[in-house]
Amino acid sequence: MEHSTEKHMEDQPGHTYDFKILGRVYASLLFLAALMVGFFLLPIQRLPIDWLDLLLVKRLLILGCSLVMAAIVAGFLMGLKYEKSKLNSVIFFTNFAFLFVFLVFTLADVACRGIIDPSFMQQINWKSPVHIDSTADSTPTPIP
Amino acid sequence: MAATALQEHEVAHHFDDLEQEFDSHKLGMWLFVASEIMMFGALIVGGLFLLYLHPDAFAQGRPRLDWRLGALNTFFLLTGGFTMARAAAFAQKSDQRKIQQNLVLSLLFGFGFLVVKTIEYKAKFHHGLLPGPAFHGEGFTSLHAHVFFGYYFVSTGLHALHVLIGMGLMVWCLILSRKVKFTRSYYTPIELAGIYWALVDLVWLFLFPLLYLVG
Numbered sequence: 001m002e003h004s005t006e007k008h009m010e011d012q013p014g015h016t017y018d019f020k021i022l023g024r025v026y027a028s029l030l031f032l033a034a035l036m037v038g039f040f041l042l043p044i045q046r047l048p049i050d051w052l053d054l055l056l057v058k059r060l061l062i063l064g065c066s067l068v069m070a071a072i073v074a075g076f077l078m079g080l081k082y083e084k085s086k087l088n089s090v091i092f093f094t095n096f097a098f099l100f101v102f103l104v105f106t107l108a109d110v111a112c113r114g115i116i117d118p119s120f121m122q123q124i125n126w127k128s129p130v131h132i133d134s135t136a137d138s139t140p141t142p143i144p
Numbered sequence: 145m146a147a148t149a150l151q152e153h154e155v156a157h158h159f160d161d162l163e164q165e166f167d168s169h170k171l172g173m174w175l176f177v178a179s180e181i182m183m184f185g186a187l188i189v190g191g192l193f194l195l196y197l198h199p200d201a202f203a204q205g206r207p208r209l210d211w212r213l214g215a216l217n218t219f220f221l222l223t224g225g226f227t228m229a230r231a232a233a234f235a236q237k238s239d240q241r242k243i244q245q246n247l248v249l250s251l252l253f254g255f256g257f258l259v260v261k262t263i264e265y266k267a268k269f270h271h272g273l274l275p276g277p278a279f280h281g282e283g284f285t286s287l288h289a290h291v292f293f294g295y296y297f298v299s300t301g302l303h304a305l306h307v308l309i310g311m312g313l314m315v316w317c318l319i320l321s322r323k324v325k326f327t328r329s330y331y332t333p334i335e336l337a338g339i340y341w342a343l344v345d346l347v348w349l350f351l352f353p354l355l356y357l358v359g
Contacts, residue, residue: 013162013163013166013167013329013332014166014170014335016236017229017230017232017233017236018233019230019233022226022229022230022233025226025229026222026223026226029222029225029226030219030222033215033218033219033222036353036357037211037215037357039357040211040353040356040357040358058358059358062353062357062358063353063358065353066349066350066352066353069349070346070349070350073225073342073345073346073349074342074346076229077225077226077228077229077338077342077345078177078338078339078342078343078346079335079338079339085167085170085171087171087174088170088171088174091171091174091175091177091178092174092177092178092181094178095178095181095182095185096181096185098182099181099182099185099186099189102185102186102189103189106189106193107193110193110196110197128287128288128290129276129277129278129279129280129290130279130281130284130286130287130288130289130290131280131282131284132284132285132287
């Protein structure tokens with residue numbers, strides 16, 4: 001099979017990268033990472049609101065940021081947005097369908113464990129290696 | 145560089161043309177990405193269940209991690225992903241010098257990530273925050289405190305191994321670029337290595353908040 005270099009130069013497979021778009025993608029990823037850390041540092045849970053679980057809201061905001069960042073990475077850095085073959089996108093997204101099935105079945109198990117037979121809640125031969133320290137400080141300092 | 149002629153890529157005999165070869169390699173890469181997502185996805189979902197089952201362990205374990213080091217590693221990986229994509233973009237222009245510059249930058253950011261991880265691991269080992277029965281950390285009031293560190297070491301260790309493999313791929317691309325193997329029409333290895341590195345980024349974007357921020 002003969003292939004000339006000229007022919008290859010003309011026929012570029014795949015999409016063409018745009019430096020401007022790459023720059024914007026990078027800037028938006030850094031912004032979202034900063035936003036995620038910002039949500040973490042913001043003491044939202046101390047607000048005087050008791051009808052809403054603010055800690056859960058904070059967690060959802062942080063995980064929401066990481067979801068958007070993941071979508072940007074998959075779309076632009078992995079090039080899923082430019083894929084001309086739909087099969088590749090189907091392969092990628094089918095994974096999440098399987099993960100969802102895994103999540104639902106495991107959640108069903110965890111949430112209902114011990115309801116039918118309480119013996120399922122018992123830990124068998126379980127010994128924790130943790131030595132409980134009753135005088136421990138409730139706010140430990142971070143270790144680098 | 146000018147003295148070195150562009151190397152013509154020989155399309156493998158079982159492909160009709162370059163485009164078919166490129167598409168087939170990409171399909172193979174996406175299938176590999178799928179298997180990786182299943183593995184890391186299960187790990188991340190497992191982490192969320194551990195958070196649900198033992199919130200006390202995460203509440204006591206998380207403050208022992210330094211979010212600043214985690215954020216620094218996020219910066220390293222995102223910037224490495226950006227320079228890797230730039231390397232692929234320059235491969236399409238057949239600019240070997242810029243490909244190599246961006247690959248070296250990506251390598252440095254990957255190396256920076258591993259250095260930070262080593263610093264973190266060393267401190268954990270020093271304080272006895274080891275996984276499983278080896279755990280002998282002090283100052284905990286939760287019997288499940290070791291669960292958090294077991295999860296931390298398994299997830300970040302597996303991810304660090306992928307970073308190391310990604311760096312190996314970058315070195316391979318660097319060698320190919322030195323041999324002027326990338327042309328405007330053939331840049332498949334660097335494109336696929338870029339997808340792999342983006343996958344490493346993707347996984348970290350979930351591990352970082354799960355371990356350092358939401359515990």
